[in-house]
Amino acid sequence: MPDSANPVFDQLPCDHLPAALHPVLERYWQRLLEREQDAPSGLPELLAQQGRLAEQMALVWAASDYAANVCIEKPSLLVELVKSEELLHLIKDDYAQQLQQALAELSGQPELNQQPERNQQPERNKQPERNQQSDEAQLKSILRQFQQRQMLRLIWRDVCKLSTVRETAAEVSALAEACLDVTLNQLHHWAVQAHGEPIGERSGQAMKMVVLGMGKLGAHELNLSSDIDLIFAYPESGETDKGVSCQQFFLRLGQQLVDALDAVTADGFVFRVDMRLRPYGGEGVLVCSFDAMENYYQSQGRDWERYAMIKARTVAGDSIAGAELMQRLRPFSYRRYLDFSAFESLRSMKQQINKQVRKKGMSQDIKLGAGGIREVEFVIQALQMVHGGRDKRLQQTSLYEAMAVLSEGGYLPAETVQALRNSYSFLRDLEHKLQGFANKQTQSLPASAQEQLRVAVAMAVPDVRSADWSTLMSILEQHRDIVRQHFTDVIHSDEEDDDSSRHDVDDDALQGLWQQELNEKAALSLLTEFGYEAPERTWQELIDFRKEKVFQTLPAESRTRFARFMPLLLATLATEKTPSVGFTRVMKMVEAVARRTAYIVLLSENPGAMKQFVRLCTASPFVAEFLSKHPVLLDELLTVMEKPPEKSELQAELAQGLLRLGEDSFEEQMEYLRYFKLSHTLQVAAAQITGTMTVMKVSDYLTFTAEAVLEQVLALCWQHLVRKHGYPVNQSGSHGTMDFVAVAYGKLGGIELSYISDLDLVFLHDGALDEDTVTSDGQKCINSREFYTRMAQRVITMLGTHTMSGKLYEVDMRLRPSGESGLLVSTLPAFEQYQQKEAWTWEQQALVRSRAVAGSAAMIADYEALRAGILSQTRDTEALAADVLKMRKRMREELTRKAGRGAAQPPFVIKQGKGGIVDIEFMVQFIVLSQSAQCKALLTYSDNIRILEAAAGCGVLSAQEIERLTQAYLALRATLHEFALQYTEAGPESQATEAATAEALAPLADYRADVTRMWQQVFSAYDQ
Secondary structure: OOOOOOOOOOOOOOOOHHHHHHHHHHHHHHHHHHHEEEEEEEOHHHHHHHHHHHHHHHHHHHHOHHHHHHHHHHHHHHHHHHHHHHHHHHOHHHHHHHHHHHHHOOOOOOOOOOOOOOOOOOOOOOOOOOOOHHHHHHHHHHHHHHHHHHHHHHHHHHOOOOHHHHHHHHHHHHHHHHHHHHHHHHHHHHHHHOOEEEEEEEOOOEEEEEEEOOHHHHOOOOOOOOOEEEEEEOOOOOOEEEOOHHHHHHHHHHHHHHHHOOOOOOOOOOOOOEOOOOOOHHHOOEEHHHHHHHHHHHHHHHHHHHHHHHOEEEEOOOHHHHHHHHHHHHHHHHOOOOOOOHHHHHHHHHHHHHOOOHHHHHOOOOOOOOOOOOHHHHHHHHHHHHOOOOOOOOOOOOOHHHHHHHHOOOOOEEEEEHHHHHHHHHHHHHHHHHHHOOOOOOOOOOOHHHHHHHHHHHOOOOOOOOOOOOHHHHHHHHHHHHHHEEEHHHHOOOOOOOOHOOOOOOOHHHHHHOOOOOOOHHHHHHHHHHOOOOOHHHHHHHHHHHHHHHHOOOHHHHHOOOOOOHHHHHHHHHOOOOHHHHHHHHHHHHHHOOOOHHHHHHHHHOOOHHHHHHHHHHEEEEEEEEHHHOOOHHHHHOOOOOOOOOOOHHHHHHHHHHHHHOOOOOOHHHHHHHHHEEEEEEHHHHHHHOOOOOOOHHHHHHHHHHHHHHHHHHHHHHHHHHHHHOOOOOOOOOOOOOEEEEEEEEEHHHOOOOOOOOEEEEEOEEEEOOOEEEEEOOOOOOOHHHHHHHHHHHHHHHHOOEEEOOOOOOOOOOOOOOOOOOOOEEHHHHHHHHHHHOOOOOHHHHHOOEEEEEEOHHHHHHHHHHHHHOOOOOOOOOHEEEEHHHHHHHHHHHHHHHHHHOOOOOOOOOOOOOOHHHHHHHHHHHHHHHOOOOOHHHHOHHHHHHHHHHHHHHHOOHHHHHHHHHHHHHHHHHHHHHOOOOOOOOHHHHHHHHOOHHHHHHHHHHHHHHHHHHHHHHHOOOOO
C-alpha cells in the first residue's frame, strides 16, 4: 500500500505478478508519470487511493500493450471509467444512448433509432446548411474516441475476470451494433438532406438500409479485435424525391458507413469492415435490393454461403424490413429435409483450410489449426444445417444457443456438448488475450518468451503470480484433442481416409461398372461375381437410368455425388439374397430424388442407413414406393428401433414437436403431423420386415400413432375455434372444457390398424344446443351446436386434406347415427337414443369394436358406460343370429359379384373369404351381443383377441376352441400384414387379399378349417 505522505507510488505495485514482467511495468509507469508532469489527469493519485485498482492496472498492463498505451496517452479515460463505475458493470444496453449523446453536437442530429414512416409520404426536411467535410470528420473522431474508451473498459474487465468470455464477446458485439446503427442513422439523415428521401417503387413508402451482421457479429460473439462482416441491402427499387435512384442513394450511403468505421485516422479506426460475404463477393455491388439478394441465393448461392448465412441477423438500419429479409433468405440455409450435404460441403471447406494452414505454417493457429475454434463451429453448424430445416429451435445465430438445443434435442450427447462448450470457451478466452495484447486480429500463439509469459498471466494459468507457458500449452492441447476427436466423429475430415475404406467397400470395379467403363461381358461377369441373380436385367436398368434425361441434365456436383453413391449402393445390395430384385426397387427412389441429391448424400454419409434402406426396399415393394414418395423419411433409417415406443412416448414426441411451432402456423402443423405419422409408419414397417415386432405389436404401434395424432388434431382444432368464437356452453351450463369426443370403430376401435387403414369415426359432444358460445373481446359468438359441427368439420379437414406430404388419414363417418344422412356430430343422449331405438343389428355389431379414443376424459368414461349398457342388453338370440348370418351372406354375395357374373368361386380372400378374418369377427360380435348380459367381462375390451380371452373365462367356448380361434386369427392377420408389404402403397390390403397365390395361402389351410368348424358350431342351430 502507498505511504500516506506520498500521494503517488514510486513504482506501480506489481509484486503479485511474475518478476520477469516487473521491468516492463516499471517502464510503463515511468512513461505515465512523465506524461502527468505535462498534463495532470489525477490517475496516479486515484491509484494511490485505491490499491486494488492499482493491482488491477498492473495486471491489465502486463496482459495488454494496447491498454497500457491508452492509459498512458489518455489517462482521463480510465479516470472517467473508475469514477462512473463503468468498470464494474455490463453496459451493452447503454452503448447506443451514450454514443448518441456524444454525437449531440453534430449538426442535423436525428432522433435515436429513427425508423422510416411506412404508411405515408415523407415531408421534405428543411435543414440549415452544414459543412459536410467538417461534420464527417467530427463524426469519425467521436466514434473513435468512444470506441477507445469502451475497448479499454472491455479489455480491463476481461483480464481482471470481471466478465465471462461470453459476456465480453456479447459486449463487443453490442458495441459494434451501436456504432453501426447510430452512425447509419446519422449518415442516412444527412443523405436525405442532400439527395432526398428514398421511396419504394411498389410500396410508395420511405426506406432505410438494412445492415446484416455476419460471422461472429451475427452470433453476438465478436472478439476483442474482430473484423465485422457485413452485408448491405434495401427493400426495393425506386428513387428519392429528388430524382436519385435508390441504388445510387444506398450505394453512397454504404460507402460512407464503411468509411466512417473502417478508415484509419489520427484517432485510429472503429472496426475493420469486411464486405466480401455479400453476393458475388468483392466483385458484387456494395448494396442490392431484397429481390436481387433472394434471386442470387436461390440461383447461385454456394455451400459456404449457406454456412455463413446461418449467423446472419439484422444489426443496424430498418429492423422491420430486416426481419422480412431474413425470413426470405432463411430457406437458403435451412432445407425442409435432413440435409447431409452439409457434411460434404463443410468437409471440403475444412480441407481447403487445412491446405492454407500447411502452406502458411499456421499449425499453431488456435482458430484454423487442428482442434481449433473453426472445428467447433463446423461441428455445431453442420448439425444446424442438417437438422435446422425441420427443428426450428436450431435456427440460432449464437453458437452457444445452438449447443444448448443440440443437447436438449438429443442431436449430440450432453457430455459431448459440454466438452465442446468448455473447449470452445477456453479457446475463445485465449483468443481474446492474444488479440487484446496489441488490438490486432490474430489467433497465432506468440513466439517470444516474454509475450508468452504475458499471455499466460492474462489467462492466469495456473495463477497470476506463477503463470507458466508450458502449463498453458498443456491445457490447450487437452482442449484441442477433445475438439479434434469430436470433429472427426461428426464431420470426418481425415484427408488420408478415402470413401471406400470408410464404408469397407473396394469400389474400383463397381465404379467402373457405374461409369460404363466395362464392356457388357465384363459387366455381367462382375455382377454375377457380386451375387446378382439377374445380371442382364440389372445391367440394362443401370444403362437405362444413365440415359434418362433426368440424369443427363444433372449438374457436375450432382454427378459427383452419384459417382460416390452408386458403387456403395451396388456393393450394399450384394449383401442381400436377391440383389437384382433390390436394385429394381431401390432405383424407384433413386429416380424420384435424382435432382435432390441431398438424399443421396444422406445414404452415402451413413452406411447403417444405406444398409437399412437396401434391406427394406429389397424385402418390400411397399417400402420402396413409400420412400420414393416420401424421401424425407430416409433420415428415419439412421436409427434402428430396439423396441416399439409406448403410447405415452408417442404422445409426448408429437406434443413437443408441435410446441416448437407457432399457434397460428396451420400449414406447419399439418406438415409436422403428416411427417410424424409417415415416419412411424416407416419405423413399424422396418420392424416388421426385420422380425423385431409381432403382428399384435405392429397393429398396436400403428393404432397408438393414430390416437396420438387424433388427440393433437382435436386439441389444435379446439384451440383455433375457441380463439375465434369463445367457449361453448355444455349441458350443465358451464364452459371452458372441450366437451367433445372422437369414437373409433373398426380397426382403430379394435386396436388393429394396418398401414393404410381408414379411420372409422363418430363425433359426440355435450354442448347445450340452445346456448351461444361465451366470448371475450374480438371473438364472434356462435351457437354451441354450430361450434361443435365446425369442430368436427375442421378435424376431418386436418386429417384428410392433401398437402405436399399427402394426407394423414382417410376419414369414414358412415357409422354415425343415420349414416351419411345423419348429423356430423351428435350429443351423447341422442346417440344413445338412436342405438336403443333405431340402430340395425350390424350397427350394434360395429359397436362391439368401438371405443372413445380422444377428447374429454369425462365423456370418454360416459361413452364406455353407454357402450357397455347397449351391448349388454338381453336379445332374442335367434333373431340376432339370423341378422348376423344375413349380413354375412350379403357380404359374400358382394364378393362374388365383384369377381364377375358367372365366374367361378373367387380364390380365398384372407379378410372376406370363408374361414377368414371377417368370419372370426362376426363370431366374436355375436358372442358379445348374445352373451354379455350374463358375462360382463366381454364388455371390457374392443379388440378381438382380448374378447376371445374373456369368452374363455366366461365359459362361452372351451379353452381349446378359443386357443385355436385365436391362433387362426393371429395367423390370418400376420399373413395379411406380410402380403401388404409385398404390394405398392396404392392399395396393398385389397391386392393382398385378392391376389394371394395358392402357395402363399397353403400354410393357412388348417386355420381356415378351424374357423369354418367353429362357425358351424356357433351358428349351426340358427343357419337354416
